[in-house]
Amino acid sequence: TKHLLGIKGLTADDIQLIFETADNFKDVINRPIKKVPSLRDITIANVFFENSTRTKLSFELAEKRLSADVINFSSSNSSVKKGETLVDTVNNILSMKVDMVVMRHSSPGAPHFLSKNISANIVNAGDGTHEHPTQALLDAFSIREKLGDVAGKKVAIIGDILHSRVALSNIFCLQKLGAEVMVCGPVTLLPKYISSLGVKVEYDVKKALEWCDVANILRIQLERQQIKYFPSLREYSLYYGVDKKMLDQLDKEIVIMHPGPINRGVELNSDVADSEHSIILNQVENGVAIRMAVLYLLAGVK
Ligand code: CP
Secondary structure (H helix, E strand, O other): OEEEEOOOOOOHHOOOOOOOHHHHHHHHHHHOOOOOOOOOOOOOEEEEOOOHHHHHHHHHHHHHHOEEEEEEEEEEOOHHOOOOHHEEEEEEHHOOOOEEEEEEEEEOHHHHHHHHOOEEEEEEEEOOOOOOHHHHHHHHHHHHHOOEEEEEEEEEEEEOOOOOOOHHHHHHHHHHOOEEEEEEEOHOOOOOHHHHHHOOEOOOOOHHHHHHHHEEOOOOOOHHHHOOOOOOHHHHHHHHOEEEHHHHHOOOOEEEOOOOOOOOOOOOOHHHHHOOOEOHHHHHHHHHHHHHHHHHHHHHHO
């Protein structure tokens, strides 16, 4: 395929190929000379219509490690503010001889729409509440690295599932790799269709922690709430916030993940986020190798 729009369209073999390619790139970026010439003469535009720290910097670093030429576009200080459309914006960027577009957008389906209207390779860096494929790939890659394999592992995704593209991409990715997936959160923050995805549903966070090998903890996405949902942040933290005391009560060790940004003291306490249970910064580290793999594999497909 020419684009990476979501995990839904990938096979387990596609994901394994991305992981094996990322294994090689992870070795490369741990060497004193971190750069390889693989994407020399390829130009990539990072087009961000929504805020980002990890994804934007991780893609930029991945591109530079591969020797691509990189341009960065951020809608907040662009001519989008003067009314220019998405397709016009991207077509203008492409006319400067750009080969690939990495795009984050607040509208679900924006990269799919773009893929029908432009000729370059597109990588979805998060489209609204829909998918965030490279996040799910780096998350599953990090589980594989920590636990040896993803197949057979029990992964609980805890938090605001309704507004989360990370949740949906993780569900698709983990299931394709043979993991068991549970979602846990207040009923108001779980989509109505959730059980049709073949996941377990749990409302009690302590039971979810008892069940799982890995807890992937998500933040409440206030920026995506059209109306104010129950619970408030204070109530959420009271009923769903994960702290060290809860982990100490378990009769096993579990792995703690979070895609970032963390709302410390809301969904996750610092005594867990910064503990030996947490692989949160390993996830970020692995993001660069995963994105190098995705860009490298797509660059050869016209
Ligand atoms: N995990 C993630 O997508 O973080 P950013 O929004 O900072 O890119």
